[in-house]
Amino acid sequence: MGHGDFRRLWLADALSQFGDRINLLAVPLLAAITLQATAVQVSVLRTLETLAYLLLALQVGAWTNRMRKRRVLVAADLGRAMAFGSVPLAAAFGALTMPQLYVVVAVAGVLSVFFEVAHRTYLPSLVARSQLVEGNARLQANVSVAAVAAPGLSGWLVQLFGGATAVGVNAVSFLWSAAWLRRIRAPDQVPVALARAPLRREISDGLRFVFRHPVLRVIGAHNVCVSVCQQFQITVAALFLLREVHLSPGMIGLLQAGGLTGALLGSAVTRRLGRWLGEARLMWISALVWGAGYLMIPLTTPGWGMAWYPVGNFLTGVSIVVLNVHQVSYRQAVTPERLQSRVAATSAFLYFAPGPVGSALAGVLASVAGLRGTLWLAGAGVAVSALWLVCSPLRRMRQLPEAYEEVRTGSHGA
Template sequence: MSFWGLLRHRDFRHLWAADALSQTGSRVSVLAVPLLAVSELHASAFEVSLLRAAETAAYLVLGLQTGAWCARRRSRPVLVATDLLRAAALLSIPIAAAFGVLTFAQVIAAVAVSGVLTVAFEVSATSYLPAMIGRDRVVDGNSLLQLNRSVGAVAGPGLAGYLVQWFTAPAALLVDSLTYLWSALWLGTIRRREPRPEQKPRATTRADIAAGIRFVWQHPLLRATAIYGASRSLTQAMHMAVAVVFLIRDVGVSPGTVGVLGTVGLTGALLAAVVTRRLADIVGSARLLWLIAVLTGLAFLLYPLTGPGWGLVWYVVATFVASFGVIVASVLGVSFEQQVCPDDLLPRVNATVQVAAWGAIPLGSLLGGALAELAGTRVTLWVAAGGVLLSAVFLLLSPLTRVRDLPRQLSRPGEGAGRQRKSAT
């Protein structure tokens, strides 16, 4: 079945439809929430930074526990429930605004609750996909889902700007809450019912978490990709923390131009979602992963070269190549986890990898902000770019460079590590 042919699979098509509009809605909130805090609640810069921290801190604080919890439950009911609860959390903001009682505390609470629910949704969704379409098709499935995210990344900020400008920020969040309802309705129409997870002797949450961490650590390739993802997220977050300030204050562009630069550059993400499977077939998935890691690091080195006028081309090229590389690496990394991990361990392994990557984001943001205060934004961009490039070393020093393709066999902790070491030599 081809890349687009997977949409003939009814249940996947409904999953894809559920995800499509929801991804754009989520991107609307990324811009609408801080605009709401600044324009209507008169929040300080520090308070605005707390919103991003509240949204992503759930991965660091509860990510591993959520993986253990999801491993004991069917995925589809978790997906529907978390969508409905996220809709309710965000809907509370425009309702409170309509009655004139909205406070910053409520906004940050709604964002934090949504962040916790998002952790459960993402862990369950990643575990659900191979059960729905089979492990041999997960690269195509992840590519189509990443296409949704890429479209959302390109369209969401512009849509958010118009919604806030024409209707107010609470109205933009109302739109996002409705997209979660849309997603829940489509997920509810999926016909395939999962078997109930095998009821094993009750293990402690700590033991479940340890099993997921141990599985990742004992597989050389999975360990390398997880460490790479965490280190890249840390240094990429340093970049993102200062990029807008750099463009406006150092380069001197308008906020509108910032949006245009991002939209044009992020078209690389759209291209990546379409061609990843084809590139993996031609080059080999393992080779492509470490090559794309190096290419992404080199792309980040172009950001500090950005200047006024034609110097903005550096920013567009860097964003195009970097977004292309990040999506390719994401599709390959997630697909590898889904192919190599046993079903009962998959939620815990997904949680371990996501905590490593997403948990690094708030730390990287704080580091980027602190370094910018000490040395300036351009220096921070150079340091972040060097960090993204050096992250590729974790892949280059692993057995990944000695194989053409990532392995696809199912394995258990211990036995899988040995098999992967053997196949990589």
């Protein structure tokens, strides 16, 4: 895409995704190695990081519908840079504690809700709807590249310079992202509202549209289920590799990066796969492949058994990218402009809000069933969750609709 403003958004997103991926590995390793955190304490970190989606996502969708999106994105990046920047500063004076980490991830979690909701609705204001799949595929490629490069860098940064330094690099990436966002030239306008409805009404409009739509409703149910199970894996994976497979932080990063190369492949082939298999069919097939990949991860053991981890992550990476690109593009295409922020917030809420529940349960399960047992439960849950899409109207569809149709959704209000 030769769109200048899209390139700036793409670069800002790439830096923000890179920071997020560094944080995903560096913070739990910092807690586990430097502060000797337990599995329960690591699960609390992850719970606080995602708790804001449960408490604020729907409200943020209504608020950002009234705000200039780029301004929200820049403010969220700057706030996260300040929060994570406090970690290496405290570490330099020997004052870093678990309570500070709890506060940092909680504050960053709130700002991430604003960034995520605004980010999900900003692209349609920059490109034509016919370019949404290509635009989302390129943005998803950022996730893939970050997934490949950041874990390895993060692991080696932790091993060579300590976890606090890795978190400091994360802070710098958010500052750079904000700088690129400020260079976007398209007018950053407040969305036009015919009449400002009460906040509760605006929230209910987004919920009503999603739950009345036969495809978005099923996608939402699938996302709720996989969100909980995915948090099992995210919360305990680093501890599992560190304490049961006995890997160094550098090797953990390398193993994560090698396995997630599938995400890069997924972003490169998603459009061709959609044309070949059909976009609707590809969605439920991707969900099944995701489950298969997750079920390979707990098979990981020292020695040759380590091969299960990158293979499982490879399949997981391909399937998540392909599924996400078509889900987001479909939602953006079928949602009327006046509901974009509210529907995006509802979708974010359904995916991220169950995360704190999954993170908290992961700590309990790790104490009862062990780290490997928790990973088995994560794999089984993601595999069973695929049935939402397999048994949905998507089975009778090949291509996804390209534009919003008022009658088909049964939604009429805004």
